[in-house]
Every structure is written in C-alpha cells, then in structure tokens.
Amino acid sequence: MDTGRLPRCYRHPDRDTGISCTRCERPICPECMISASVGFQCPECVREGSGTGHRPAANAPRNLAGGVVAADPQLVTKILIGINVAVFFVALIAPAVVIQLELLGRYREFPGAPIEGISTGQYHRLLTSVFLHVEWWHLVGNMLGLWFIGGPLEAALGRARYLAVYLLSGLGGSALVYLLTPSNTPTLGASGAIFGLLGATVVLARRLRYEMRPVIVMVVLMLVLTFVPFGGALSISWQAHVGGLITGAVLGLAMLWPVTGRNRALVQWGTCAVVFVLAASVILLRTAELTELT
Known part of the structure; x- marks a missing residue:
C-alpha cells in the first residue's frame, strides 16, 4: 500500500x-x-x-479566504481570458491601437511629435498593457497559464479577492517595469499578473499543507525562463515577472492568513490598499524623474 x-x-x-x-x-x-x-x-x-x-x-x-462560494468558481478567470482575447483581435484589426495601450514611459511617435507616455499622464497604460498581446503564441501561452493557475486560485479566494490579486499584481509588475527600464521601451503582456497568481498559489499550497516541491520547481523553472535567454527570439521583461510575483505573494499572504472575524477583511483589503499606495508611489517617483528630464 x-x-x-x-x-x-x-x-x-x-x-x-x-x-x-x-x-x-x-x-x-x-x-x-x-x-x-x-x-x-x-x-x-x-x-x-x-x-x-x-x-x-x-x-x-465561504471559501478558504472568507468569500462567498460562487456557482461558477472560475467565472472571473473566463472573463479575463475573454478580455485578453478580445483585445488581441482589436489590435490585429487596428494595429495603431497597440502603441496607445502598451506600457511606454516617454516617447515620440515620430520626430517633432509631442511627447507621450505614462510620464505625461497616460496612466492607463500600466493596466491596458497587461491585457495586450500582439503575437498569437504569446497570447496562447499566457492564457494557458492563466487558466491552469488562476482557476484553482479563484475557487480558493473568491471572485473579488482573486480579481484584486490579478489586477494589483499586474500593476505591481508594470510599476517595476516603469521604474527600471528605459522610458521608450515598449512592454506588454499578462505575464506579470500571472506571476502574481503564481506567487499567491505558493502561499495557498503552503496554507493547505500541500507538497511544496512541485510548486517550488514550477516557480524556479519560470524564473529560469525569465532570466536565461534561449535563442534570443523572445524578449522577456524580468521586471514585470518579479514585480508581479512579489506582489502576488504578499497579497496571497494577506488573503489566506488564518484570521477570523472582521479583522480578516481588514487585513485583506487593507493590504490591497497598501500595495496600491506603494505601487502608485513608485509610479509617481518615476514620473517626477522623467519630468525633470524635459
């Protein structure tokens, strides 16, 4: 036996x-x-x-995080996949929309054109870039990751908490990209948010006392693929991956911390607010730095 x-x-x-x-x-x-x-x-x-x-x-x-159990525990994951696919086809039909949605800190579309980017107040790019893909294999890879990682996590966290982890992880990854990369380097893709879900999944596995080795191996493998170039065909933003992973792990700890009663919601949503403020501070700091270069 x-x-x-x-x-x-x-x-x-x-x-x-x-x-x-x-x-x-x-x-x-x-x-x-x-x-x-x-x-x-x-x-x-x-x-x-x-x-x-x-x-x-x-x-x-109630589910593990204290949220109400939903009839369809993977509804938000399905909607997120649908949004990503829809944005992909919009970009395919109207390629000009890509430059308006991708993460760019400061750029000129052509010589003599006005300066555009996040530093000029286009803060929507920090999240629209998370839903943007221009290559089908990039979209398929990220959506497979979103389905297999996000589905079980949504069931454990509930819709609202899961969506908060996804969006804040995407924002955290974008903030680190904005801070550490050249301002005219375009960045796009859902991988920062998906790495955030992975970070929260590590916390979930630990909380349920699952065997941690497969999860740790998956995290290490994805980080190796992030930092080690294989043929140079794909340019990977390690800043988005690391920023998303750290953000998701912190939020996962807050969502799954064994606290009961009213303090539980306070810890969960209070941590979300703190993470948002920290990301916003990084963004504003970088914006002030780029503005000084004008």
Whole structure:
C-alpha cells in the first residue's frame, strides 16, 4: 500500500488534497471546500445542513479566504481570458491601437511629435498593457497559464479577492517595469499578473499543507525562463515577472492568513490598499524623474 500519496478529491478525482470534510470526512480540494465554524465541509454536507430555504449572505458557504462560494468558481478567470482575447483581435484589426495601450514611459511617435507616455499622464497604460498581446503564441501561452493557475486560485479566494490579486499584481509588475527600464521601451503582456497568481498559489499550497516541491520547481523553472535567454527570439521583461510575483505573494499572504472575524477583511483589503499606495508611489517617483528630464 502506498502511504505517501495524498487522497484525491471525491468530486475531482484528478486533484490530490490534504483536506477532508469535517462532517463526512471525504477528501475535498480548494474548489470544493466550504469554510465552516470548525474546519471545512463539502458542498453536499453544507446543502444537507442548510436545507432548501434561502440563507442570508452572512451564513452563506465561504471559501478558504472568507468569500462567498460562487456557482461558477472560475467565472472571473473566463472573463479575463475573454478580455485578453478580445483585445488581441482589436489590435490585429487596428494595429495603431497597440502603441496607445502598451506600457511606454516617454516617447515620440515620430520626430517633432509631442511627447507621450505614462510620464505625461497616460496612466492607463500600466493596466491596458497587461491585457495586450500582439503575437498569437504569446497570447496562447499566457492564457494557458492563466487558466491552469488562476482557476484553482479563484475557487480558493473568491471572485473579488482573486480579481484584486490579478489586477494589483499586474500593476505591481508594470510599476517595476516603469521604474527600471528605459522610458521608450515598449512592454506588454499578462505575464506579470500571472506571476502574481503564481506567487499567491505558493502561499495557498503552503496554507493547505500541500507538497511544496512541485510548486517550488514550477516557480524556479519560470524564473529560469525569465532570466536565461534561449535563442534570443523572445524578449522577456524580468521586471514585470518579479514585480508581479512579489506582489502576488504578499497579497496571497494577506488573503489566506488564518484570521477570523472582521479583522480578516481588514487585513485583506487593507493590504490591497497598501500595495496600491506603494505601487502608485513608485509610479509617481518615476514620473517626477522623467519630468525633470524635459
């Protein structure tokens, strides 16, 4: 008998898990677990215990981060993929839109044209660039990463918290790119936000006491691909990856920290506010630096 293998979720036989329902003791994965007063319960036990009547939101099933369990636990991930794909086709049909959406700190479109970029107040570029891809293989690679990393994380965090991690990780990666790269270097792609989801996934795996080696190997491999050039065909922004990874890990700690009651939401959303203020401070610092060069 192999005692080294974790049991598998009774609803998702392809997923190993170390968590069991406190009522029926069936193994449940992060997508299925619902926070109870003591431990976690499976969806069937929650339904049996609550009956068929309507329950107030305060008593609704909760996920690992304290959010309400959604009917479709991967809805936000699907919407984010849809937005990325839609922006790709817009850029394909109207290539001129790319230069208006990509991350550029300070540039002239042609000699004699006015200076444009984030330093002139076009702060939308910090997030629009996160949804922009101009090569199909770049889009496909990032969307596969978003689906496989983001789907399980959304189920564990809930929609609002998951979306906050995604957007703030993208912003954190863009802020570091803006700070550390030449101002006329165009940057685009969702990889900074996806690295943020990866950072939060490391925290989630630790919180659930999963085997950490596969997760650590994945992080190391992705960082190696970030810093080690392979043929020089793809220019990778390590600043976006590192900025997103750190931001996502910090937010993951805040979202999954074992705090109960009102303090839990305070820690979660307070950390989001602090991360936003820090990113905004970096952005404004770099903008002031570039403005002085005028």
